[in-house]
Structure formats: C-alpha cells, structure tokens
Amino acid sequence: MPNNPSLLILFTVALNTLAQALLKLGSGQNPLNPYLCGGILAYGLSTVFYVTFLGKLNLSVAYPVVIGLTVLATTITGAFLLGEKVATIHWVGIGLMLSGLCAIAFGKLI
Numbered sequence: 890m891p892n893n894p895s896l897l898i899l900f901t902v903a904l905n906t907l908a909q910a911l912l913k914l915g916s917g918q919n920p921l922n923p924y925l926c927g928g929i930l931a932y933g934l935s936t937v938f939y940v941t942f943l944g945k946l947n948l949s950v951a952y953p954v955v956i957g958l959t960v961l962a963t964t965i966t967g968a969f970l971l972g973e974k975v976a977t978i979h980w981v982g983i984g985l986m987l988s989g990l991c992a993i994a995f996g997k998l999i
Contacts, residue, residue, distance in 0.1 A: 890941055897942040901955050904935030906962040913971060950993055957990040 891897055908931035915924025943951050961983055967973040 894942060894945045897938050898955060898958065901935050901938040901942060902958045902962050904931045904938065905959040906966050908932040908935060909963045910966050910970065953993050954990055957986050961987065
C-alpha cells in the first residue's frame with residue numbers, strides 16, 4: 890500500500906473511474922456479468938485506498954479532492970473511451986470545480 894498521499898489519490902481516483910466505466914458497460918445485462926463484478930471489485934479496492942488516504946488528510950480536504958478528480962476522470966473516460974457526448978457547459982462546470990479544488994488543496998499547504 891503506498892504511503893504517499895499523491896499516490897493514494899491517484900489510485901483512489903483511477904479505481905473509482907474504472908469502477909464507473911465498468912458499471913456503465915455492465916448496466917442492463919445479467920446482474921452477474923464480468924463488467925458489474927469488476928466494477929464492484931474496483932470500488933472495493935478504491936475504498937481501501939481512500940480510507941488509507943483519510944488517515945493522512947482532513948476529511949474536509951480529502952473528500953472534495955477525491956470526488957472532484959473522480960468527476961473529471963470519469964467525464965474524460967465517458968467522452969473519450971465510451972464515446973459519450975459531453976456538452977461545453979459541462980466542461981466549463983468541471984473547470985470551475987477544478988479551480989475550487991485547487992483553492993482547497995493549496996489552502997491546506999499554506
């Protein structure tokens with residue numbers, strides 16, 4: 890298990906994003922299909938990394954950073970890997986959200 894908070898964020902966000910994509914691919918199929926099972930497993934692993942990350946930062950910093958980066962990564966995955974159309978205003982919203990995340994993250998460093 891990585892001890893570096895940046896790596897923990899990366900693994901948590903990557904696994905959350907993978908879980909979202911797999912659940913999307915498995916939706917509307919047999920409940921025990923490999924996509925759904927893989928998505929559930931990815932969520933479980935991401936939770937382990939997230940709990941470890943929570944031990945290193947305040948919840949008021951950890952939660953918005955992980956969720957915000959997951960929204961960004963999931964939107965990119967949906968658009969580029971799943972071929973979903975993402976409206977321009979959606980990208981604008983993500984940009985605004987990222988500016989807020991920067992304020993939260995950099996505020997912790999000051």
